Amino acid sequence: MRVEYINPFVEAAFNVLxxxxxxxxxxxxxxxxxxxxPVLGVAVIVGLTGDVEGRVLFDMKKSVALAxxxxxxxxxxxxxxxxxxxxxxxxxxxxxxxxxTKLHELGFKFDLTPPAIITGDNMExxxxxxxxxxxxxxxxxxxxxxxxxxxERA
Amino acid sequence: xxxxxxxxxxxxAEKVENIDYKMVTFSLAGKDYGIDIMKVKxxxxxxxxxxxxxxDPYVRGVYNLRGDIISIIxxxxxxxxxxxxxxxxxFEDMIILRLDDYLIGVIVDSIDKVVGINSESIQPPHPIxxxxxxxxxxxxxxxxxxxxxxLDVEKILGDTRHDEDTSAQPQLVTQxxxxxxxxxxxxxxxxxxxYAFVVETLQTFRDFHxxxxxxxxxxxxxEEWRQQRTNEGAEVQLQxxxxxxxxxxSFYSPYSGGFWGxxxxxxxxxxxxxxxxxxxxxxWNPGCGAGYETYSxxxxxxxSFPNSQLKVWAHDNDLLNISTAPxxxxxxxxxxxxxxxxxxxxxxxxxxxxxxxxAIFFEFHNVLHSNPFPEVDLIVARDILxxxxxxxxxxxxxxxxxxxxxxxILILGRHEEILSDMFEDxxxxxxxxxxKR
Numbered sequence: 179m180r181v182e183y184i185n186p187f188v189e190a191a192f193n194v195l196x197x198x199x200x201x202x203x204x205x206x207x208x209x210x211x212x213x214x215x216p217v218l219g220v221a222v223i224v225g226l227t228g229d230v231e232g233r234v235l236f237d238m239k240k241s242v243a244l245a246x247x248x249x250x251x252x253x254x255x256x257x258x259x260x261x262x263x264x265x266x267x268x269x270x271x272x273x274x275x276x277x278x279t280k281l282h283e284l285g286f287k288f289d290l291t292p293p294a295i296i297t298g299d300n301m302e303x304x305x306x307x308x309x310x311x312x313x314x315x316x317x318x319x320x321x322x323x324x325x326x327x328x329x330e331r332a
Numbered sequence: 333x334x335x336x337x338x339x340x341x342x343x344x345a346e347k348v349e350n351i352d353y354k355m356v357t358f359s360l361a362g363k364d365y366g367i368d369i370m371k372v373k374x375x376x377x378x379x380x381x382x383x384x385x386x387x388d389p390y391v392r393g394v395y396n397l398r399g400d401i402i403s404i405i406x407x408x409x410x411x412x413x414x415x416x417x418x419x420x421x422x423f424e425d426m427i428i429l430r431l432d433d434y435l436i437g438v439i440v441d442s443i444d445k446v447v448g449i450n451s452e453s454i455q456p457p458h459p460i461x462x463x464x465x466x467x468x469x470x471x472x473x474x475x476x477x478x479x480x481x482x483l484d485v486e487k488i489l490g491d492t493r494h495d496e497d498t499s500a501q502p503q504l505v506t507q508x509x510x511x512x513x514x515x516x517x518x519x520x521x522x523x524x525x526x527y528a529f530v531v532e533t534l535q536t537f538r539d540f541h542x543x544x545x546x547x548x549x550x551x552x553x554x555e556e557w558r559q560q561r562t563n564e565g566a567e568v569q570l571q572x573x574x575x576x577x578x579x580x581x582s583f584y585s586p587y588s589g590g591f592w593g594x595x596x597x598x599x600x601x602x603x604x605x606x607x608x609x610x611x612x613x614x615x616w617n618p619g620c621g622a623g624y625e626t627y628s629x630x631x632x633x634x635x636s637f638p639n640s641q642l643k644v645w646a647h648d649n650d651l652l653n654i655s656t657a658p659x660x661x662x663x664x665x666x667x668x669x670x671x672x673x674x675x676x677x678x679x680x681x682x683x684x685x686x687x688x689x690x691a692i693f694f695e696f697h698n699v700l701h702s703n704p705f706p707e708v709d710l711i712v713a714r715d716i717l718x719x720x721x722x723x724x725x726x727x728x729x730x731x732x733x734x735x736x737x738x739x740x741i742l743i744l745g746r747h748e749e750i751l752s753d754m755f756e757d758x759x760x761x762x763x764x765x766x767x768k769r
Contacts, residue, residue, distance in 0.1 A: 179695055181658050181695065182694075212702060
């Protein structure tokens with residue numbers, strides 16, 4: 179993954195999360211992964227096209243998703259209902275959107291697809307052919323893993 | 333008197349009665365071998381096998397056995413035994429074996445007969461039977477004054493199948509295997525425990541793996557090191573990471589971690605003259621670090637191929653190092669005059685101009701993962717091989733070979749070498765380079 183792409187994603191994630199949750203967010207160590215890895219329970223996928231092809235995946239536990247959705251809506255949500263799902267999708271959209279905007283300022287053209295949310299237990303994601311950059315983000319409610327897998331269009 | 337001969341007769345009879353193992357016997361290079369008859373479907377003579385391209389050398393081809401297509405294996409080639417010369421189209425003796433779910437034909441010098449024996453009389457193989465790897469021999473049996481080696485066909489032919497399954501790179505199956513153990517064996521035999529220890533600690537402290545790609549250097553460096561340490565009155569063995577660094581000091585290629593000097597640039601240019609390119613020049617530079625090497629290389633390429641579009645994929649898995657690479661800032665003292673004309677004065681210091689920077693893709697990437705870009709003309713991978721594990725090194729060399737266009741050039745570190753015949757050595761002075769055959 180091009181070095182230039184990394185910072186916009188990391189920065190966007192921090193800005194947006196800090197803003198919507200109004201709390202300090204901590205970053206974990208970035209790393210690369212090419213094998214399949216478990217999905218924690220709630221995953222939002224945003225596709226990327228343009229100069230590159232790939233996707234961003236936001237991965238978190240259900241409890242974390244609920245805590246974030248509750249905080250963003252200003253009310254206590256008990257289950258992953260439509261409202262909670264829509265909220266988490268929107269969060270993913272905001273982060274990816276801001277990252278793409280930053281990338282655009284740097285001269286890279288990216289488009290994004292509407293987010294899709296997937297929930298369930300014992301899921302796995304594999305990145306065949308592309309390695310993924312993992313950006314772990316520590317929140318008070320728990321951890322979100324942002325998994326960015328993009329490659330240049332040949 | 334009579335009782336003794338009776339006893340003998342009885343014994344004889346018992347032996348005959350106890351025949352519970354029959355084998356088909358045949359000869360290979362003048363020696364007698366046997367195969368369990370239960371594994372043999374039939375014996376036959378055949379000729380004119382259909383050659384299968386790109387198969388292992390011991391695979392003679394395929395054969396149509398009354399409608400069943402079976403693979404034919406030549407045991408003499410498989411075991412490195414000499415095969416008698418025969419006429420081009422003459423019949424050859426063949427044993428058809430039934431293994432699990434498939435048939436396979438095995439060519440031997442000549443098939444002898446079926447011999448019945450008592451399975452208790454089979455003795456375990458002795459390591460002295462050197463011609464054939466011992467694990468392929470089930471046992472040895474004596475019959476009518478002749479010794480037969482009983483082959484374990486399941487192991488012989490089952491094994492190859494297994495190998496192919498586990499390794500996606502069949503070419504590599506034959507080469508390595510011996511490595512890590514061989515390294516220790518060799519050392520111990522010559523009483524060089526120190527050497528073995530150094531090899532071990534290089535790996536522990538600095539992730540430096542001694543293999544065929546760098547062994548020559550490590551060997552000679554070890555001799556030098558021992559002299560030096562003995563003179564200093566210090567331990568030959570590496571006690572801490574700093575010792576490993578000192579040992580490896582002379583390993584690194586010229587101008588590691590900095591811009592290339594004029595001498596190195598001109599050596600590389602000399603080598604690039606041998607590169608035939610059409611249109612775009614695609615380059616892969618794994619292990620580019622902070623990018624000094626990549627920029628030097630890109631400028632040389634620019635000068636060598638002024639009319640071509642350049643594309644350089646520079647990879648490193650050290651995020652801190654590579655994140656500064658795209659906007660590398662330096663002072664004019666850092667680089668030679670030759671490189672200077674491609675720089676522009678930026679806000680914070682000297683930078684390379686847009687044309688050079690646009691030619692390079694710096695990527696945070698682990699080369700051991702899949703490398704999703706097209707075939708390249710040139711690979712510059714200096715001092716990266718040695719810092720991967722043994723099997724990863726082999727995989728990487730394979731990957732280099734796959735990613736290079738035919739006639740493409742691979743530049744390795746100063747003290748790294750490839751002995752495979754996949755590549756032709758075209759090294760020039762300080763630059764170790766290979767051309768893909």
